[in-house]
Amino acid sequence: VCLFVVQAWQDAGLVLSTTNNEACKLFDAVLTQYATWTNNESLGGIDGCLSKLKAADPNFTMGHVIANGLELIGTGRTVRLDKELDSAVRTMVALSKSQPLTERERLHVSALDVFARGQLPKACGLWEQILQNHPTDLLALKFSHDTYFYLGYQRQMRDSVARVYPFWTRDVPLSSYVKGYYSFGLVETNLFDRAEKVAQEALAINQTDAWSVHTIAHVNEMKAEVEKGLKFMKETEKNWKSSDMLACHNYWHWALYYIEKGEYEAALTIYDKHIAPQCLKSGSILDIVDNSSMLYRLHLEGVKLGDRWNDLLGVTKKHSKDHILLFNDVHFLMSFLGAKDKKTTEELLATLQELAR
Numbered sequence: 001v002c003l004f005v006v007q008a009w010q011d012a013g014l015v016l017s018t019t020n021n022e023a024c025k026l027f028d029a030v031l032t033q034y035a036t037w038t039n040n041e042s043l044g045g046i047d048g049c050l051s052k053l054k055a056a057d058p059n060f061t062m063g064h065v066i067a068n069g070l071e072l073i074g075t076g077r078t079v080r081l082d083k084e085l086d087s088a089v090r091t092m093v094a095l096s097k098s099q100p101l102t103e104r105e106r107l108h109v110s111a112l113d114v115f116a117r118g119q120l121p122k123a124c125g126l127w128e129q130i131l132q133n134h135p136t137d138l139l140a141l142k143f144s145h146d147t148y149f150y151l152g153y154q155r156q157m158r159d160s161v162a163r164v165y166p167f168w169t170r171d172v173p174l175s176s177y178v179k180g181y182y183s184f185g186l187v188e189t190n191l192f193d194r195a196e197k198v199a200q201e202a203l204a205i206n207q208t209d210a211w212s213v214h215t216i217a218h219v220n221e222m223k224a225e226v227e228k229g230l231k232f233m234k235e236t237e238k239n240w241k242s243s244d245m246l247a248c249h250n251y252w253h254w255a256l257y258y259i260e261k262g263e264y265e266a267a268l269t270i271y272d273k274h275i276a277p278q279c280l281k282s283g284s285i286l287d288i289v290d291n292s293s294m295l296y297r298l299h300l301e302g303v304k305l306g307d308r309w310n311d312l313l314g315v316t317k318k319h320s321k322d323h324i325l326l327f328n329d330v331h332f333l334m335s336f337l338g339a340k341d342k343k344t345t346e347e348l349l350a351t352l353q354e355l356a357r
Contacts, residue, residue: 014137015102018060026053030066035142035177037210037246046070061101064092065108066139072115073146075324076285079116089116104130104137111143118324120147128160135164136172145181150325158185176205180212187218195219207236210243210250217253229257245286248278252290256297264303267294276311283315285328292316292331295338309338317341320348323355 005021009028016024029040029049039045044052050070053063068088071077079086089112096109111126127144130137141164148157161182168175179202186195199215213236220229233254241247251274258267271294279287291312295305316335323329329352336345 012136014104014134016060016062017099017101017105018057018062020057020060023053023057023060023063026050026056027060027063027066030070031139032174034066034070035138035174036208036243038208038243039245059095059099061092061096061099061109062105064088064095065105065112068092068116069108069112069139069143072112073143074285075150075328076283076319076322078322078324081321085116089113104134108140111140115147120151121153123147124151124153124156124160131160131164135167138174138178141178141181145185150327154185154188158182158189161185170205176202177209177211179205180209180215183212183215184218187215187222190222192219192222203236207239208243210240210246213240214246214250214253217250221253221256224260226257226260230254233257244278244282245284248275248282248287248290251275251278252294255294259297259301262301264298264301267298268303271295271298271308276308279315280311285319288312288316288319288335289328289331292334292338296334299338305338309335309340313339313341313344317344320344321351323352 006016006019006024009016009024016027018024026049029043030046030053033040033043033046033049043049050067053060054067057063068085071085071088077085079089092109093113096106101109107126107130111123111130114126115123124144124147127140127147130140131144134140141161144160145157148154148160161178162185165178165182168178170176179198183195183199183202186192186198195215196219199212199219202209202212203216213233216232217229220226220232233250240250243250251270255267255270255275258264258270271291275287275290275294279291295308295312299305312335316332319328319332320336322332329348333345333348336348
């Protein structure tokens with residue numbers, strides 16, 4: 001892995017306000033893993049790199065930005081309830097005010113500050129400001145892409161990438177992954193053939209690109225090409241299964257095809273072998289959503305689920321008062337109802353009503 005030092009970031013037009021080369025390389029390592037949906041264990045994974053990044057330069061504002069941003073974008077913690085995260089965001093903001101940062105860096109801080117307070121569209125607007133002048137700022141692009149996804153803003157998700165797409169020439173590191181982001185915006189706006197073409201272009205460059213695989217899974221789903229979808233997932237599994245941040249979701253798509261065929265045991269096998277273990281291991285919100293929605297679909301089909309809801313409850317119960325995204329709340333609710341946990345169900349609904357007042 002070739003990681004950028006201070007000068008390389010400057011040469012790319014993306015100045016990082018630190019003199020510490022190690023901090024810059026670790027920032028690059030974290031960004032690369034986030035952009036590619038994969039914890040690289042040879043680098044220590046995202047958490048390991050973030051820990052080393054903080055040690056390398058505790059006052060590196062963009063180090064705080066990427067650390068806080070990943071926590072916030074994960075939507076599993078909120079400054080409203082989590083004092084540690086609230087303190088981290090406040091520290092980042094205070095640090096930014098005490099340093100001579102670039103305008104780009106200040107906008108990054110501001111975007112996360114408003115995101116933390118629930119103003120997601122405003123955060124996207126600030127990231128778009130960055131991209132107007134710095135179209136190859138991958139952190140701004142990916143944060144906005146993910147946030148548009150949360151908001152259900154399909155056209156913005158597509159067009160945000162489309163605007164900067166010409167600048168991501170093949171010589172720019174990770175440019176093929178930007179093809180993947182663009183392809184997903186295309187499929188979400190019903191441009192299925194174009195989406196598949198762009199995703200295949202990305203996979204021709206890097207077959208381990210799990211997000212481009214995800215685009216094609218969507219295309220086959222939307223075109224009701226179930227057999228084609230099953231064949232594609234099986235043939236490509238070896239390429240994307242190590243993308244630990246997205247593999248669970250790709251397996252979810254695979255199982256979905258089986259549900260559509262009425263082959264519930266096959267879907268349940270994928271759930272038990274891949275989807276459930278990953279969720280219990282990671283506890284990530286994306287993995288929780290996949291688990292809840294898969295079990296609920298199978299429940300609606302009349303499939304007996306045994307203790308699976310109770311297993312999931314062990315991961316979801318602590319999120320009953322989060323209320324970061326309603327999309328998340330609905331999936332937590334599925335798990336509480338599935339496990340017949342009346343108390344936690346009532347807690348989620350009551351605290352949600354309080355917030356809505």
